[in-house]
Amino acid sequence: MDRRQWTAFYLSAPPRLPLASVFGHMINIDHITKIYGAIRALDSLTLVIKQGEVFGLLGPNGAGKTTTIKILTTLSKPTSGRAAIGGHDVEKEPLAVKNIIGVAPQEINLDKELTAEQNLRVYGMLHRLDNLGRDIKDILELAGLSERSNHLVRDFSGGMQRRLLIARALLTKPNVLFLDEPTVGLDPQVRRQIWDLVRNLKENGTTVFLTTHYIEEAEALCTRVGILSRGRLIALGTPQELKGEVGGFVLEYQENGNTRYILCQSREEAHSLSQSKKGPIIIRESNLEDVFIKLTGERIGKAEQ
Amino acid sequence: MFGSYPVFLREMMLFRRRFLRLGYFFSAMFAPLLYLLAFGLGLGHRISIAGGSYLDFLLPGLIAMSSMNNSYTWIATSLTVGRLHFRTFQIFIQSPVSPFAIVLGEVLAGMVRGLFASSMILLVGFFLGSGLYFIPLFIPALLLNCFLFASLGVVSGLKAKSHEDTATFSNFFILPMAFFGGTFFPVEEMPRWLQFVIRLLPLAHTNKLMRAKCMGSDCLFSLAVLVIFAVIFFVISIHLVRTYSE
Structure with a gap:
């Protein structure tokens, strides 16, 4: 995954950001609380993430990381509080939010009975991409899956499926990329590839919001880290700052x-x-x-x- | 509206993939063919309904039943499994397409499945020598029936908390409707109080329309009932997608 290739891929993206957000904050989370029955999954989470940041939400399983991503990507509605991406409120302007985000969830939600190309085609059509054929070809090449284009996803290895999942999220050249536990269960080599990918995205100015419970992943990639414990943000800063404290x-x-x-x-x-x-x-x-x-x-x- | 095409296309790609496995095709067509052969051939010679052969009576009923079953089951299962197990439904929610487009795409896919099953039965009936002749309301009734039950499939697929929920709903609602709604015998044969209950079921009206030879006010009423059910289920589906939250 060569950096110049990524730059070329991203330069062909049309700017879709409202002007206000270009100078402001990319992600605004304002006192978000989410309650499931008797469980308070998120407790008044407040967080601001600037454009171009690689932000890592760190915490053990069940801390509320996935819930945060679900709310920001319009999959879940908060019990109270507000959130905005690129200046668009996630509850009031969900379509505007969906136009500028890409999501690679923790579980690999590809259609395993379809080919890699078919998965990308359906996704690209949902996002009304103009040059879909070319974009699919480019992204498969960047993900190193060109030769597997017409193979069924169920025959892919775990690492290949994860790469395709992230490739799908990148197909629309999103302004904000959400990666929920992107390297869980992957061997070290594939993990390094995904780290390189995130670094390249950072070079191109994409805002990345990732969750992880791997310490070294957060330290290697993130410009800033938030630590979540039982739904509460208990620390926030650069890895250096937090360690210094x-x-x-x-x-x-x-x-x-x-x-x-x-x-x-x-x-x-x-x-x-x-x-x-x-x-x-x-x-x-x-x-x-x-x-x-x-x-x-x-x-x-x-x-x- | 535009966004419904990829939703529809995806279901068609999956349908095609399953269809290529012939075993799947036979198991899907097995039940209606079994009914057709067992009842049609077994009872057919002894019974005559409204002056016609039993096969002529049974065939429209089986078409209505299969179009209901296939439209409903395909979509209810696809959404339940896609939402709870594979989590592929979440892609639609996270994409910039309207709830209307998502529901329309799924419903159209369910209709294709229902119409496909219907045409298979029609074909078999033709070879068995049924004298089924097309009546004006046959096609609109069939289309409405597919639309209505595919929409119900969306409702059930979005409400189900597990795959068993869909099966339970199917056993307690869809299956009894198939038996009592005039598929195998005329509703008029039932006790009066039961007839009243049956007339509240959409499939009874589909059956009536598929067999009606005229376009009287009675038929228009049945048509109106189907349209109302279709609109209600479709609107509920859109509402469920719009308010979707995990």
């Missing part, structure tokens, strides 16, 4: 068979603290997982273990 270094040591962590401001501080600890110790730079543990007392990957 809890301390840049971590001292890990063993105590009664358990691994303990101490967050330190500097490597020297960690060194001096380690003098009093017995057994093996590790001093390392802090990561977003440490931030999450500090803030909630839980691990992000907890639900999976």
Whole structure:
């Protein structure tokens, strides 16, 4: 996936943004609450994302990440609060919102009984693309699936299906791309490809909103990260800022068979603290997982273990 | 309006894919053919209804029943499974197409399926020597019947909480209607109180129209009933898509 190819693909996109949003914010979330029965999936979430940002919503399973994406992509209506994309209210002007977004959901919702080309054709027609034949050819090439164009999707590997899913979301050259857990269950090589893709999109000014519970993914890709826990936004900032707030270094040591962590401001501080600890110790730079543990007392990957 | 074409096209692509598997085709056509052969050939020689052969009576009834079953089941199943299991329905919601266009595309697809099944039965009836002659209201009644039950399929496909829900609805509503709505015997044979209930069912009116030889005010009333049912189900479908929220 060559960067120049992506640029060429995107340059052929017509500008569809209202002027106000070009200078303003791309995504505005204003006190969104979503309640399912007795469960408060989102609790007064407020968030502003600028154009061209790669924003990562980080949190364990069930924190409300997918609910956020569903509300922003008009699939779910909030119990209270407002949200706007490109200056369009998601509830009052849903068609305008749908015209500028692309969505790759967590579950691969391709028609597996149809071919890759047929999947893209139906999607492109729903979005009234003018040069559909050419766009499909281009996007399949960028996704590395040209030769599979007329194969049934059910015969694709998991990684190929995921690539096709993201390719479909990009077919319309959206201003905002939503990726819900884009690399779950993928092998490291495919994961790297998707990371490269997101970086290329960033170069081209596309706003990317992604959710993940992989720490390294958020650190590798995102210009800014929000940490969600039980429907509440508990931290917001660049990965550097967030790590700086809890301390840049971590001292890990063993105590009664358990691994303990101490967050330190500097490597020297960690060194001096380690003098009093017995057994093996590790001093390392802090990561977003440490931030999450500090803030909630839980691990992000907890639900999976 | 324009957006209904890709919705329709997708269903047709899926239909074609299933159709290419011949086993699917035979299983879909099995029930109506079974009825036609068992009742038509088994009872046909002994019974005569309104001066005509039983086969002549049965054939329009089976066409009405199959068009109902196929239009309804195809769309109800496709939407239930697409919405709850494969989550492909969500693509329509996230695309810039109106709720009207989504419903229209699905309903047209259901109609194609219903008309296809109807024409198969018509063909078999022809080979069995039925003297079915076309009456003016046959085509509009058939089209309305397909439209109405495809719209009901959309309602059921959007309301169902599981695949079993669709089957339950089908067993408690669609199947009894097929048996009591005048498919196998004239509604007039039933007790009076039951006749009154049956006249509230849309399929009874389709059956009546498909067999009516004239265009009296009675037929116009039945036609009006079908139109009203069709409009109600279609409007409810649009409302359900418009207010769709997970």
